[in-house]
Amino acid sequence: MMSFVDLQAQRTRLGAEIDKAIADVLTHGQFILGPEVQQLESALQGLSGANHALTCASGTDALTLILMAQNVGVGDVVFVPAFTFIATAEAIAQLGATPFFVDVRADTFNMDPESLSEAVEHCSQNGPDTPRMIIAVDMFGQPADYASISAIANGNNLILVADAAQSLGAKNPDASVGTLADYTATSFYPSKPLGCYGDGGAVFTDQKTMAETISSLRSHGQGKTKYSSARVGINSRLDTLQAAILLAKLTIFDNELELRRVVAENYESGLGNHCIVPRLTPGTESSWAQYTIRTPHRDLVAAACRERGVPTAIHYPAPLHLMGGYGDFPCCPDGLPVAEALTKEVLSLPMHPYLTPDQQARVVSTVKDALNLHEKAVSVG
Ligand SMILES: *Cc1c(COP(=O)(O)O)cnc(C)c1O
DSSP: OOOSSOHHHHHHHHTHHHHHHHHHHHHHOOOBSOHHHHHHHHHHHHHHOOSEEEEESOHHHHHHHHHHHTTOOTTEEEEEESSSOTHHHHHHHHTTOEEEEEOBOTTTOSBOHHHHHHHHHHHHHHOSSEEEEEEEEOGGGOOOOHHHHHHHHHHTTOEEEEEOTTTTTOBOSSOBTTSSSSEEEEEOOTTSSSOOSSOOEEEEESOHHHHHHHHHHTBTTBOSSTTOBSSOOOBOOOBHHHHHHHHHHHTTHHHHHHHHHHHHHHHHHHHTTTSBOOOOOTTOBOOOSOEEEEOTTHHHHHHHHHHTTOOOBOSOSSOGGGSTTOTTSOBOTTOOHHHHHHHHHEEEEOOOTTOOHHHHHHHHHHHHHHHHHHHHHHHHO
16 A cells, blocks of 8 residues: 555654653653753754754744744734645734735745735735735745845845745755744644654744743743743643654654655656656755645546555645635735646645655556546547
């Protein structure tokens, strides 16, 4: 059986190490902010190059903590791509702020700087709310165009945040994910490139004072001593157990990223002439959280895959401005045509480090056959 994401294969590989990591935590018993949490945070600083890494209870909370640290709330606008997972906008709306939807680029699926410029200008001139922040998303593992986006952020006095829930371990030509924006949020949800066995997340930043604020916010706004409060916070810590599991998984993370890259290369050489395959900006490395192709015959290909036991998924079936709960928020005045078109044509193929060469070949031939069949049907009809 082929899996879309195979967590069992990884567990077999790491086997005893994860069991030992869990047993060690059960023995020392420091379940909240135990020593493994600090160890993981140091390791994450090393991985990203960021001065501070603060773990928390989920990727969504990582975004929430960043927004809270910057006092983003009612009357504030945060620019986000319309083509992303719901959580990017959810964190903003939960705090009473306004997500402002921006279009994405057809080649990278990432925030389109031109659409962002339009949106910022429109919002600055027309109000009524105050532009405060941009959250760019590293869709499917490829970092967004931070060079262009940070120029817009700087020119308009906006805070720049990277939603790197899918891109931990990726790089752009200048630096690693974790250092490409003022703040970076990542997720350790089980199916992400670095996933734990439950929920988890982290914030990266180089700013010391903000790191201290976030550290306080994640522990009920704690002040200098345990039962004191410096601000209104939340309860959002990473369990020590999950930190221990992540430390074990980090020992093979670089190798897993390499294995994902090989799968992506094989898909590209097999499918590149038959449908639109992901394009990396030169010098950029993806963490290949997903391998998402684009074809007008998406539903036909998905059905053929289902028939032949090749699991697929649709990331995402609708842009955020057409999802329940998000329809009343403002959109780029030029519209969101690319985000709308992508949701009708994208299809994610099985992607994980443990796909065998045979399985990869079966994915390629299944998708290719489905597209060829369609071509024949069209020329006969
Ligand atoms: C997974 C994901 C999140 C949320 O992470 P959780 O850990 O599930 O809360 C946010 N943004 C994007 C783009 C994601 O893919």
